Amino acid sequence: MPLTRVFLGLGSNIDRHRHLCSGLDALAGFLTDMSCSPVFESHPVGIKSGPFINLVVSALTDLPLIELDRRLKFIEADNGRYAPDRKGLPLDIDVLLYGEQVGNFDGLVLPRAEILKNAFVLWPLSLIAPERLHPEVGLTFAKLWEESQIEQQLWPVAFEWRGQPLTPDSMLSSVQ
Numbered sequence: 739m740p741l742t743r744v745f746l747g748l749g750s751n752i753d754r755h756r757h758l759c760s761g762l763d764a765l766a767g768f769l770t771d772m773s774c775s776p777v778f779e780s781h782p783v784g785i786k787s788g789p790f791i792n793l794v795v796s797a798l799t800d801l802p803l804i805e806l807d808r809r810l811k812f813i814e815a816d817n818g819r820y821a822p823d824r825k826g827l828p829l830d831i832d833v834l835l836y837g838e839q840v841g842n843f844d845g846l847v848l849p850r851a852e853i854l855k856n857a858f859v860l861w862p863l864s865l866i867a868p869e870r871l872h873p874e875v876g877l878t879f880a881k882l883w884e885e886s887q888i889e890q891q892l893w894p895v896a897f898e899w900r901g902q903p904l905t906p907d908s909m910l911s912s913v914q
Contacts, residue, residue: 793904838873861883
């Protein structure tokens with residue numbers, strides 16, 4: 739199967755650094771040409787909990803969409819997502835984009851609607867793929883972020899994965 743560029747949204751609000759690193763490690767085991775956006779912290783949306791940290795991953799995969807989504811569910815499960823006694827959300831991984839596909843694929847709707855609704859998805863996506871076009875709207879993610887009217891507050895936070903900082907110091911110093 740040919741390689742497909744995918745964009746995944748990751749988030750956590752429980753033991754956040756450990757769970758995001760665990761998710762990234764698992765993804766690195768079967769995705770190639772993987773890169774990560776800066777990491778952002780935000781207040782929760784739609785649930786009562788502590789603050790979340792989120793990022794977007796760009797990568798290539800040879801997996802069909804449904805198999806990719808199945809593997810993501812296993813990674814979430816390995817991190818306690820579906821534990822009956824969990825408090826909060828240890829790890830959430832969503833397929834945001836799978837190539838240029840648009841539509842409903844066995845209940846998985848692409849592109850994911852949260853791209854245009856949530857700052858914690860659109861801002862990191864605009865940084866990791868600024869010139870990429872939203873497959874339905876036809877505008878770049880940089881332009882969509884620039885024109886967005888999303889009123890969520892979020893801020894870049896320091897985060898390291900495998901000894902590498904994901905959020906540039908220049909973004910962190912602008913937060914001070």
